[in-house]
Amino acid sequence: MKPSEALARYGTKTAAARALNLPMSTFRGRLEAEIRQAGGYAHPEPVSYEQPSRPLIFPDMPDRYEPIEDLLDRCSKHYQRERDYRDAANWQQIKVNDDLPIGIALMGDPHIDDPGCNIPLLRRDVEIIKETPGCYALNVGDYTNNWVGRLARLFGNQELSQASARRLVEWFLLESGMTWLAVILGNHDEWNEGGEIIRRMCASHVQIPVHDWQAKIELVFPNKEVCRINAAHDFKGRSMYTPLHGLKRETIWHQDGAHLMVAGHIHFGGIEQCELPGGHNPWLVRVRGYKEMDHHALVSGFHEGIQFPSVMAVVDPAAPPSERVMVFGSLAQGAAVLSSLRALRRASQAPGSAAKARRKSSKSRSQPSRGRKQSRSNRGASPSQGRNNKRAASQGRQSRSRQARA
Numbered sequence: 001m002k003p004s005e006a007l008a009r010y011g012t013k014t015a016a017a018r019a020l021n022l023p024m025s026t027f028r029g030r031l032e033a034e035i036r037q038a039g040g041y042a043h044p045e046p047v048s049y050e051q052p053s054r055p056l057i058f059p060d061m062p063d064r065y066e067p068i069e070d071l072l073d074r075c076s077k078h079y080q081r082e083r084d085y086r087d088a089a090n091w092q093q094i095k096v097n098d099d100l101p102i103g104i105a106l107m108g109d110p111h112i113d114d115p116g117c118n119i120p121l122l123r124r125d126v127e128i129i130k131e132t133p134g135c136y137a138l139n140v141g142d143y144t145n146n147w148v149g150r151l152a153r154l155f156g157n158q159e160l161s162q163a164s165a166r167r168l169v170e171w172f173l174l175e176s177g178m179t180w181l182a183v184i185l186g187n188h189d190e191w192n193e194g195g196e197i198i199r200r201m202c203a204s205h206v207q208i209p210v211h212d213w214q215a216k217i218e219l220v221f222p223n224k225e226v227c228r229i230n231a232a233h234d235f236k237g238r239s240m241y242t243p244l245h246g247l248k249r250e251t252i253w254h255q256d257g258a259h260l261m262v263a264g265h266i267h268f269g270g271i272e273q274c275e276l277p278g279g280h281n282p283w284l285v286r287v288r289g290y291k292e293m294d295h296h297a298l299v300s301g302f303h304e305g306i307q308f309p310s311v312m313a314v315v316d317p318a319a320p321p322s323e324r325v326m327v328f329g330s331l332a333q334g335a336a337v338l339s340s341l342r343a344l345r346r347a348s349q350a351p352g353s354a355a356k357a358r359r360k361s362s363k364s365r366s367q368p369s370r371g372r373k374q375s376r377s378n379r380g381a382s383p384s385q386g387r388n389n390k391r392a393a394s395q396g397r398q399s400r401s402r403q404a405r406a
């Protein structure tokens, strides 16, 4: 019996192979060979799907999707907006309205809803910033814990709800009375909708500049002097020997003239001023932040720092570029120096001040007066003027000799 006949009789290949007492693979091979010898499979007639009549007639519906050309146009506009924003944010120029020194309070990582957040220190710093004229706040991120994913279980370890956390952030950003130079978002803020909540919070109340991860700011003073600040939640690069490695790496690689580099993130602080080829000497600052008693640091074996929870950078537009920024590891100390410097500068600028008079007299000494210049050089004077000058000089000598004799 041919394989095709067995298949026709028994219905399935398995039953046919069993009836012929052949292994399945052999049966398949023989069946294929028989079909090939017979000229292959016979193709069925193509089925026509055309129906003689339409039993149901549907109405013509409008297209529910945006036409592709409109969608492409919209995407192009969105891209252009994003690019314009990126370009404008790259060394964003901020004008300062006078030439007095200013202070920038560098803060970081409050994690304000965490039980380890040093709230008394945070409140003290807020008071200092608020009460010190010319002092502005800059925070490098992580306003709340805002746990996400498997870390969301850690909400069970803290007293405060997310609702309370948002109220605290609202106080910190909007109601504490500090003037913000920059609000930077960290990794904890980017989780969930944290970043968007902070962005909307700041946009709806007062104009507070919110930056994603990094802020590159150029302060421009009326005397045309500038101070460049490159602040980010963190910069790429780690070293077991210094918490400032990432900042140094960034400043060496880019050499974009930043006077001050600032970061946070690792809850361990450090300050250094370095010199780059060419003599530029930026400050590198990593603030420790306000979160203490960090369980993650404990179990991971990270050293928990004590110093530099917040740092004060004093910017003096009247100083030469190499001395434009002074950094103080103590916010209170920096605020005291800032106030003294501003008072001194104000006094020296006041009309009739001794310092102003000293400056004026030193200026006049360094620039000879017109009369003195003229008497020193009579080459350009007329003959009669020269004679008059000589006469006056001789009269002066006679008078002095008379006084000496008397």
Ligand SMILES: [Fe+2]
Pocket: 109, 111, 142, 186, 188, 265, 266, 267
């Ligand atoms: Fe943090």
